[in-house]
Amino acid sequence: MIKSLEQAKKHLKADTTGILILMIMFFSLSAHSLVNAIRYSKESLDAYEVVLVEEDSEDDKKSCNYYAIYIDGVEYGELDYNEYCNIEEEKVPDYLKATCVAHEGEKAIQCVIIGFILFCLLVIFMDVKRGKTPFQKRSVDCLRIAAILTMCVNIVPWIVRLMTLIVCLESVTIFGNLTPSGLFVIAIGGVIWMIAEIFKYGCALQEDSDLIA
Amino acid sequence: MAIIIRLDRVMADRKMSLNELAEKVEMTNVNLSNLKNGKMKGIRFETLDAICKVLECQPGDLMEYEEK
Numbered sequence: 001m002i003k004s005l006e007q008a009k010k011h012l013k014a015d016t017t018g019i020l021i022l023m024i025m026f027f028s029l030s031a032h033s034l035v036n037a038i039r040y041s042k043e044s045l046d047a048y049e050v051v052l053v054e055e056d057s058e059d060d061k062k063s064c065n066y067y068a069i070y071i072d073g074v075e076y077g078e079l080d081y082n083e084y085c086n087i088e089e090e091k092v093p094d095y096l097k098a099t100c101v102a103h104e105g106e107k108a109i110q111c112v113i114i115g116f117i118l119f120c121l122l123v124i125f126m127d128v129k130r131g132k133t134p135f136q137k138r139s140v141d142c143l144r145i146a147a148i149l150t151m152c153v154n155i156v157p158w159i160v161r162l163m164t165l166i167v168c169l170e171s172v173t174i175f176g177n178l179t180p181s182g183l184f185v186i187a188i189g190g191v192i193w194m195i196a197e198i199f200k201y202g203c204a205l206q207e208d209s210d211l212i213a
Numbered sequence: 214m215a216i217i218i219r220l221d222r223v224m225a226d227r228k229m230s231l232n233e234l235a236e237k238v239e240m241t242n243v244n245l246s247n248l249k250n251g252k253m254k255g256i257r258f259e260t261l262d263a264i265c266k267v268l269e270c271q272p273g274d275l276m277e278y279e280e281k
Contacts, residue, residue: 211254213244 016125023118030111037104048096098168106157120146135202143196151189154182220249238263
């Protein structure tokens with residue numbers, strides 16, 4: 001039993017280091033996206049244009065053409081053509097700029113949220129590394145926060161994108177539908193919440209076990 | 214519970230303080246105090262072995278059964 005405990009401690013060290021590295025990566029990505037958002041917001045409206053990108057396809061029946069946003073002649077990303085068609089012509093440059101800034105803002109917020117989810121996990125791992133039991137109130141709270149943040153990963157950035165478009169275009173039709181991947185992420189949040197409930201039961205068992213000297 | 218802990222009696226006989234005993238058996242003061250005051254539900258053989266070794270006593274010296 002002592003051998004398996006030692007092995008578990010080694011794995012714990014590796015896992016803690018891995019989580020720390022991932023957390024730093026996500027916070028760095030968030031900072032990078034934020035810098036991009038600020039950079040794109042400072043660009044003039046003339047820098048933004050919509051270009052039809054034609055891609056060669058082996059199968060002639062399938063068309064791989066798509067509309068992309070170009071910033072200073074460099075492709076930024078694919079344009080949501082359904083949304084674009086609903087924008088008034090005089091507001092198109094503002095819309096393109098707002099889309100790019102909002103997209104970077106979305107990425108930044110998503111990375112920050114994921115960073116905080118990893119931070120919650122790190123707190124649990126650090127407590128266990130210090131010799132404390134994982135079945136304590138703090139771990140339950142961390143898991144619950146991680147569950148709520150997971151559910152917010154898609155929702156909060158969508159709200160930010162909407163607000164950005166409203167601010168830039170003054171009026172906007174609400175776009176966005178709940179995709180299967182969005183539902184999947186919310187379901188994952190629900191699963192983490194269930195795990196927190198299991199840990200809560202574990203806390204009660206731990207309290208009972210602590211009454212044995 | 215009908216089991217009564219007589220740890221305080223043995224500690225007094227050996228003139229050992231709670232802190233000293235806690236340090237020697239590698240337990241926290243809080244846990245040992247709870248054990249002494251009968252607030253614990255049970256005791257592991259490991260802990261019982263350590264206490265008997267330090268206090269140089271038998272397990273029977275540490276507890277009594279008194280049916281109420």
